[in-house]
Amino acid sequence: MHTKFADFGAILSRHATARPEAIAIKEGEMTWRYGDVQRYTNALIRLLRSIGVHRHEVVALMVPNSGAFVVAFFAISDSGCVVAPFNIRYQQQELRYYIEDTMPAAIIISPELRSTVAAAMEGIAQPPAILTVDNDGHAHILNAPNRATGGTTGPFDPGKDYLLLQYTSGSTGAPKRIYRTHEQLLLELEQLQSAFELEPSDRFIGVAPFSHVNGLVRTMMASMYVGGTLYPMASFDRRRALDIITNERITYFGGVPYMFVLLADTPMRGQVDLSSIRVAFSASAPLLEPDNRRFCAKYGIAVRQLYGSTETGTISVNLGGDPLERPESVGTPLSGVLIEVIDDRGLELPANQEGEVVISSPWAITAYEGNERATEEAFVDGKYRSGDLGILDQENYLQLTGRKKFMINRGGFKVNPLEVEKAILSMDKVSEAVVVGQVSRFGDESVRAVVVAGETCDPDEIIEHCRARIADYKVPSVIEFRDELPKSQTGKILR
Known part of the structure; x- marks a missing residue:
């Protein structure tokens, strides 16, 4: 399939060449222009090469929402490697599990995580190299053990070469590996840009964690894709978020339900003006109608429900008219996505009947890496059986009603x-x-x-x-x- 960019790294190259002085990231007192991001990215690429990291190897990334995260993500991508974002809240035992499972060639971390990472790697036979990346984008090698390369050579293929390695939540067993290619992610970003009518003038607040698909793809990557300006927050603080939105005239706010609930409950102090926001959506869990109405009553903005998963990427969003007219709907499918509702026999149900939501999409995976049993349970003829219960009405609006397994x-x-x-x-x-x-x-x-x-x-x-x-x-x-x-x-x- 044709995409606007050859690979994810081409995004930065184009913006840094065409608009080097355009602001890519604002973080506190620091301003990163696209030319700055490119320079720091190139420096980190050279470091990765100097320690023997090769194409197609996995590089883990354990850095909070920040400009440093963006630089590291681009550096891993431009090195032809696979990015494995790790949650910065992982403790020693769970971090060790993910290191042993991904077997990364290197792990890029923020300096404050050194002791946690070092403890997690004790006794690992072939530990990855450790690099730190500072808040200002400068990277340093902490440890680079000699190792045999797992990388490969050969022509780059955006339809086959992986960009991202993530995990499911593992609520029904051990976490499952999910690989997505450059092409899959670029196709999703293209549809997000079209659905939300995103422009380089848009300003994105990065409140959802970049280690999770919601914050990573729908905010960080979307911002870079269109050449917008990203305002990352290392952790969500409701008053600071309100200040950033008000003072920086944020136009794009992708969050999760508890953030909108907290903001709805926040006592007003000083000047708070959210009128600049033109895209506000909630994902990862249902935003209840009373909470959405309270948020709207306070700030004058109705939040749109967005539906997706790690396996499928973004599937649908409630874009039609006033989202409070269909407050419990997650909207209609993005272009190219097919949603079906099936019964227990696997047969498609007519409109307005409850059943399991089944999804097929050009940017969705069709198998779990190295897990045939889980693949057989979750995928049928290339379609993903979500385990979500839902109703699809005659206008193709989807309402989620529960979880089949719950x-x-x-x-x-x-x-x-x-x-x-x-x-x-x-x-x-x-x-x-x-x-x-x-x-x-x-x-x-x-x-x-x-x-x-x-x-x-x-x-x-x-x-x-x-x-x-x-x-x-x-x-x-x-x-x-x-x-x-x-x-x-x-x-x-x-x-």
């Missing part, structure tokens, strides 16, 4: 946890809730709700509230109160 079997009746959660969250006293199945000693399941209440609330009150709204077999029989619910880095509640 369905609770209560005496033969299927209970959708999201439906129960929605009933509980309609209580003013409840701020968060998650519903799960609890297996009894007899082997059947009951409905258990874990709740965060903003004020005094008792279990009977919640149960009676639910009885008035959902069938009796869906009403929780166990209510547990917590001060907070555990969440992933992207804001998903960890069931």
